[in-house]
Amino acid sequence: MIKINQTFEQVYEPKKALLVYESVNADNFYIEAFDIGKNGKPLNAHPLSVSESIALAKSLANTAELSNTFLQSRNLLPENLLYTSTAIEGFAIWYTPPQKVSLRFIETLGIPCGSVAVPAMIWKANKSGLSVYAVKSPNKIKPDANQKLYHAPFFNVYESGKVCMGTVEIRIEEDCCLEDFMERWQAYFYNSYFSHTMHGHVPVKGNIVQLWQALYKTGKAFPVENLIATPLKIKDLL
Structure with missing residues (x-):
């Protein structure tokens, strides 16, 4: 009860007001900031500055929910x-070397399931989506930023690299x-059933x-020439 009373007893004074404008014809926003005078009236309208944006972001980040x-x-x-x-819309990009993995295919393709x-x-992924590409990179050699990307040689992948996850939750x-x-995105991808090419895209x-x-028949390494x-x-993914 003492802590609650202390909270109620704190005095808060208005210091700044923000007015958000949204473009009518595009998904763009503009934020205008106002300083608040002693009489409570907004003064000194100006575009929200970088320093003000940083201060606001830090204040919001300090809350447990955000x-x-x-x-x-x-x-x-x-x-x-x-x-x-x-960031809030954060993502990660990572690399996996040539390897053997267990894949699943729908029965009508006539491709066995297995290693x-x-x-x-x-791999590039955020909370809601995944894109995959192939690279011609030897074992244990981490690619650099100038490494050329190739289409991932799988079903269910669009020409852009985005993966159709189907019914995967x-x-x-x-x-x-x-x-x-x-780890989860790799599991989602490899444990889903590969079924069809996307919109006529030929990945190999x-x-x-x-x-x-x-x-599957030969057990050989993937032929990168394909x-x-x-x-x-x-x-270009950054």
Whole structure:
């Protein structure tokens, strides 16, 4: 009760007012700031400055509800992490080397489900979506910003790299740590059923069904000569 009374007894004086304008023809916003005079009237209208924006952001970040722990690492940053943004609309970009993973395909494709070789991959994801690309990168060599991107050689991936997750239920919490975030998106992708190409996009040279059938039959490494280049480099994803 004492703490509640102390809270009620605190006196708050108006110091600044913000007026938000939204463009009629575009999704743009403009914020105007007002200083508040001794008589409570707004004075000195001006565009919200960088320093005022930073002060406001810090004030909001101090509240428990808006504290931002999204994509914070538990420890040292993962070695395969390439880039991360922990903003409200934060995202991460990471790399996985050539490896064998377990893939699932719908029965009508005639491709067995099980362990098969995939190429080195670049992943970009936020809370709600995933994009994937392939790179021609040897084992254990981390790609740099100028690494050329290739189309991911999978079904269910648009030409842009965005993945159609179908009926997969995506659960990424607001406070999801970086390591869990990366692990979950890889699991969502590899554990979903691959079913069809997207809008006529051909992600590999030759027949994609025959390519995966041959990989299962031979157990060989993914043939990177079958990858198709995109106009993008890793730096274009930042």
